[in-house]
Amino acid sequence: MSEKRRDNRNRILREDEYQRTDGRYRFRYIDEDGKEKNVYSWRLDKNDPMPKGKKRELSLREKEKQIEADLFDHIVTNGGNYMVLELVEKYVSLKTGVRHNTVAGYKDSH
Numbered sequence: 001m002s003e004k005r006r007d008n009r010n011r012i013l014r015e016d017e018y019q020r021t022d023g024r025y026r027f028r029y030i031d032e033d034g035k036e037k038n039v040y041s042w043r044l045d046k047n048d049p050m051p052k053g054k055k056r057e058l059s060l061r062e063k064e065k066q067i068e069a070d071l072f073d074h075i076v077t078n079g080g081n082y083m084v085l086e087l088v089e090k091y092v093s094l095k096t097g098v099r100h101n102t103v104a105g106y107k108d109s110h
Contacts, residue, residue: 005017005018007019007025007044008023009044011044011045013044016028016029017044017060017064019044023042023051024040024041024042025040025041025042025043025044025060026038026039026040026060027039027040027041027060027063027064027067029064029067029071031071032071032074039060039063039064039067040060041057041058041059041060041063042054042057043057043059043060044059044060044061045059045061046058046059046061046062088106092106
């Protein structure tokens, strides 16, 4: 039987969760474009205390939950790195049942 990975407080870490030597937690995931991304937090669970001198932020598991929901809903996490023109083109491509003149108007406006 394989040994389960644990953090320095002896809690079992889930798949793709890691604890760095400085105590921060990391979650690794694959985004919509197939690129590997990492998210960090000083807290694993929402009930963990923040280390002194660190800015309050969401816990790692809260961030994981938000990312998984965004990926499920096909929402680009962290706003992506889109230019305004790319966002407009994506918006127009997602519109269904729009008349030709409306699409032409969208294209002329940018």
